[in-house]
Amino acid sequence: MNFPSKLIEEAVIEISKLPGIGKKSALRLALHLLKRDESQTQLLADALISMRTKTTFCKKCHNISDDELCLICSSPRRDISVLCIVEDTRDVLAIENTAQYRGLYHILGGIISPLAGIGPNDLNIESLIKRVEQEPDIQEIILALSPTMEGDTTAFYLQKRLKPFNKKISTIARGIPIGGDLEYADEVTLGRSITSRIAYE
Amino acid sequence: MNFPSKLIEEAVIEISKLPGIGKKSALRLALHLLKRDESQTQLLADALISMRTKTTFCKKCHNISDDELCLICSSPRRDISVLCIVEDTRDVLAIENTAQYRGLYHILGGIISPLAGIGPNDLNIESLIKRVEQEPDIQEIILALSPTMEGDTTAFYLQKRLKPFNKKISTIARGIPIGGDLEYADEVTLGRSITSRIAYE
Numbered sequence: 001m002n003f004p005s006k007l008i009e010e011a012v013i014e015i016s017k018l019p020g021i022g023k024k025s026a027l028r029l030a031l032h033l034l035k036r037d038e039s040q041t042q043l044l045a046d047a048l049i050s051m052r053t054k055t056t057f058c059k060k061c062h063n064i065s066d067d068e069l070c071l072i073c074s075s076p077r078r079d080i081s082v083l084c085i086v087e088d089t090r091d092v093l094a095i096e097n098t099a100q101y102r103g104l105y106h107i108l109g110g111i112i113s114p115l116a117g118i119g120p121n122d123l124n125i126e127s128l129i130k131r132v133e134q135e136p137d138i139q140e141i142i143l144a145l146s147p148t149m150e151g152d153t154t155a156f157y158l159q160k161r162l163k164p165f166n167k168k169i170s171t172i173a174r175g176i177p178i179g180g181d182l183e184y185a186d187e188v189t190l191g192r193s194i195t196s197r198i199a200y201e
Numbered sequence: 202m203n204f205p206s207k208l209i210e211e212a213v214i215e216i217s218k219l220p221g222i223g224k225k226s227a228l229r230l231a232l233h234l235l236k237r238d239e240s241q242t243q244l245l246a247d248a249l250i251s252m253r254t255k256t257t258f259c260k261k262c263h264n265i266s267d268d269e270l271c272l273i274c275s276s277p278r279r280d281i282s283v284l285c286i287v288e289d290t291r292d293v294l295a296i297e298n299t300a301q302y303r304g305l306y307h308i309l310g311g312i313i314s315p316l317a318g319i320g321p322n323d324l325n326i327e328s329l330i331k332r333v334e335q336e337p338d339i340q341e342i343i344l345a346l347s348p349t350m351e352g353d354t355t356a357f358y359l360q361k362r363l364k365p366f367n368k369k370i371s372t373i374a375r376g377i378p379i380g381g382d383l384e385y386a387d388e389v390t391l392g393r394s395i396t397s398r399i400a401y402e
Contacts, residue, residue, distance in 0.1 A: 002297045004259075004290060005267045011252035014245040018230050029219050031290060033253055034265065041253035044215040045246035051212035052234055052242035058205075064235065066206045089205060089232060096203045 008034075060131070062107040062124045064089050072096075072105060079103045081139040085128065085158065087111050087151075091144060103142075106131065111145065112154040120157060128158075132165050140168040147174050209235075261332070263308040263325045265290050273297075273306060280304045282340040286329065286359065288312050288352075292345060304343075307332065312346065313355040321358060329359075333366050341369040348375055 003009035008030055015026035033041045057063065058070035065071070072078060072092075082103030086092055092105050108123045132138055141162055145151035155171060162169055175193035176185050185193075204210035209231055216227035234242045258264065259271035266272070273279060273293075283304030287293055293306050309324045333339055342363055346352035356372060363370055376394035377386050386394075 002272075002294065004264045004271050004273065004293065005252075005256050007248075007252045007256050007267055008265060011248040014248040017241065017245070019233050020226070020229070025221070027291065027294070028221070030249075030252060031265075032220050033249065034256065038253055040218065041249050044218070045250050047208075047212040047215040048231075048234065048242050049246050051206075051208045051231060052239055055206050055208050055235065063205045064209060064232075066208055070205050071203075072205065090228065092205065093203065093228070 061105045062109055062127070063092055063105060077102075080135075080137045082142065083132070083138050083140070084142045084144050086144050087146065095144065103140075108154070111150045112157055113150045123154075125158070125161065129161060132162060132167065138167060140170060143169065143171045145171075262306045263310055263328070264293055264306060278303075281336075281338045283343065284333070284339050284341070285343045285345050287345050288347065296345065304341075309355070312351045313358060314351045324355075326359070326362065330362060333363060333368065339368060341371060344370065344372045346372075 003012070008027075011030045012023060012026040015021060015029055016023050021029070033044075055064050055066060056068070058065040058073055059068055060073045061070060063070045063072065067074075079102045082101075083106055084095065084101060084103055085106045085108060086095070087108055087110065089107065092107065095101050095105075106124065106128050108125065108128075110118055110123050112118060112120060112123070132141065143155045143158060145155050159169055173196065174189065175196065176182060176189065182190065204213065209228075212231045213224060213227040216222060216230055217224050222230070234245075256265050256267060257269070259266040259274055260269055261274045262271060264271045264273065268275075280303045283302075284307055285296065285302060285304055286307050286309060287296070288309055288311065290308065293308065296302050296306075307325070307329050309326065309329075311319050311324050313319060313321060313324070333342065344356045344359060346356050360370055374397065375390065376397065377383060377390065383391065
């Protein structure tokens, strides 16, 4: 593209480094900011810098946090007997939005993936083991990992590592999504939904 | 959403003010920046601020520019006998990318739209009239506006205003897009492509 201005070109290059934003979308965003008040660009830039430089990670669950302990770990209203293990912050938000879980979390910061060169030592697993060891209040550990090859590998590894502590270990249910159509479900999911069928009480 | 950090929440709010970016995408972008080096966020923020505060508008064609005159208006290699009138900068980029046009541009900065309350006085029309009046080199004026109700209204208004100067006035061709299928073309476009048919020479 022949940009009319070097400054726009530089902004477009930086914006299009973000995931899922190409050159055309980046230009659209840049032109949008040019049309709006200068203060909006200033607010955006400040918010990005503050977020990047001032946030830290909760030293207990490794979630993104403004302080040493995140809002969930420091809340007195959470159920400290359940620990939910997830891949990253987005999973925490997704589970929090269901309003079905009141326990604590532990963020692995990724998933075991030999192809991507990510092994157990690259994840927050040692701190999880230490946490389970040192906090006798934990009674159940829920593995909430994606139902993929990597997710299953990670779950298998964690199960093995957590077994010695004699806690109840569970995983989130797999099955047909609510509102989903049996006819269009893949065989693996449908098969799993039959083998893990739930008896009416 | 229950954000784990106020700073992330503020960043997400600012990012999602951009057009076409919702809360979920904004969060994805924020988490992406958190994973990357601090310098990337700094570069992005700096580029946005520089673009917003340092760019100006070319005093001749009203295109976005780093200096008083934009790169196109100040280039000695452009054909100064043709003037192409467009709605905004994106149209200039689109036409430049075709490499089929070597003339100059005039950016209206919008389009006449009574519904949106935009009249001729809100656009760069007086400066266009002055430009055509003062530059005898201009021989042809091309109206490259969108084939919409507003675009046609604006073209009609401009035609009326430009008529006294006795220049050749043209508009970009409407018709079936190259690679387009006759069967799926709308009636108006197909009709127009028949009435404006081109004789083989």
